[in-house]
Amino acid sequence: MRAVVFPSPGKISIEVVNDPICGADEVIVQVSQVGICGTDMHIFCDEYHSKFPIIAGHEFGGRVVEAGRQVTSLKRGDRVAVDPNLYCGECYFCRQEQSNHCLNWQGVGITRPGGFAEYVAVPARACYLVPEILTDSQAAFVEPLSCVIYALKRLRTWPGDDVLIFGAGPMGLLLVQAMRHSGASQINVVEKEEERRNLALQMGATTAIASSSDFKKSLFDLAPYGHSIVIDATGVPEVIQQAIRFLKPGGQYLQFGVAPRGATVQWQPYEIFHKDLTLIGSFALCYTFQPAIAWMVNHVVKIEPLVSHILPLAEFQQGFQDFIEGKTLKVHIRP
DSSP, X not given: OEEEEBOSTTOOEEEEOOOOOOOTTEEEEEEEEEEOOHXXXXXXXXXXXXXXXXXXXXXXXXXXXXXXXTOOSOOTTOEEXXXXXXXXXXXXXXXXXXXXXXXXXXXXXXXXXXXXXXXXXXXXXXXXXXXXXXXXXXXXXXXXXXXXXXXXXXXXXXXXXXXEEEOOSHHHHHHHHHHHHTTOSEEEEEOSOHHHHHHHHHHTOSEEEOTTSOHHHHHHHHSXXXXXXXXXXXXXXXXXXXXXXXXXXXXEXXXXXXXXXXXXXXXXXXXXXXXXXXXXXXXXXXXOHHHHHXXXXXXXXXXXXXXXXXXXXXXXXXXXXXXXXXXXXXXXXXX
């Protein structure tokens, strides 16, 4: 089969590799569509948990073409989305309902071969049936939407909250829609790209402010006492550094964007203490595939406007480069 391989940090190769072998408790999925994610960029730059060489790609859906002898829940032809987070179910954190922190965690497309390929072997337990009414783009968006839903479960949201989101990339735009459906009274977005700001307004943002303008004054004009919730969806340390200054007393800060490992920011502990602030991290997802599928089936969120490019495997390198440079929204690959 053909696959995109990261042979070493900063290198991309499209190769013919061996077809995956189906284990007894696994299925082989023929990949229909797979998304390029910011995490793939961190993997490419050796800033994540992967070892090289690696076939990345963890946002994908497809059809089962082979099932292992122990698999009874799936059959050939079933349409599935794959949760790339593989948990042991037995360690301390799995038994604490924190399986995304599993001590024996493995990741499809992160620590084992992933979806930037024609076929991939995955445990049957990681597969979720996808209704035929969903498009291939929607199936490939189940994983990122699951991450957003997990973040919402980490937050305490109340009707009338005023929300500030830094970044209107694909994940920021999902967060705009999610916060709108969670009862926010206003959702203010800071984003440098005009096209993305316009899309944020279409997705439900109250205002979308250019980061190159005097956005700080604009934000305090909109929320004089600060915001109830501030979310970083950029992963950029310079953005994160200033984020909590826009929180009102008792506010919550959510770190959603993936910053480079080793990056640091400087916050004043006194401000966190004095303003009763809550700082929240949100890592990956934790059994949130089912609500993500339900949201898409019932048209709670729109993902079609977030997919700017659908490319064949042969054009992966250019699509990946454009994504890294911020020239695209979500790029999907059809192997």
